[in-house]
Amino acid sequence: MPTIVVEVMPKAVLLDPQGKAVTGALHRLGNTTISEVRIGKRFELTVEGPVDETLLAEVRAYADDMFSNSVIEDVVSITVLDPSTGSATEAA
């Protein structure tokens, strides 16, 4: 069954307190090469049947309206993973 992966990240202009905490922890552990960590969300949608343009349009609308808050977050990618062929196709 194909899987659609939707990825949402906090907008670059906004402070990400969760990521800030992780960045601080890394630096306290002695890491100096990682300058910033930002933490977002990854949605895996399991699809019954084939992925067509209609479904992708529906998923794009869900991504914008339901999976992300457009005031503070950006949908960074929508990818279709097909386990039968092992392929990953960028859909947005």
Added chain:
Amino acid sequence: MPTIVVEVMPKAVLLDPQGKAVTGALHRLGNTTISEVRIGKRFELTVEGPVDETLLAEVRAYADDMFSNSVIEDVVSITVLDPSTGSATEAA
């Protein structure tokens, strides 16, 4: 500056209450093609300087020990994005 993306998902055997809620919402909205939604995390690590094997080993350790709880979560991918070439390289 290169970015390392670490992706963490709840283990397949575990119930994901957040994803379950979204699946229920999609079905109430009339969607019948998406059978399951699972929600995980996406970490974007901004790296100063080049990404070498030492840093990747360090990031793999952080991913296992700090970014994920191995009792309930799996690290599903570690990818290096290089903005100068636009390439994405799977590193785990």
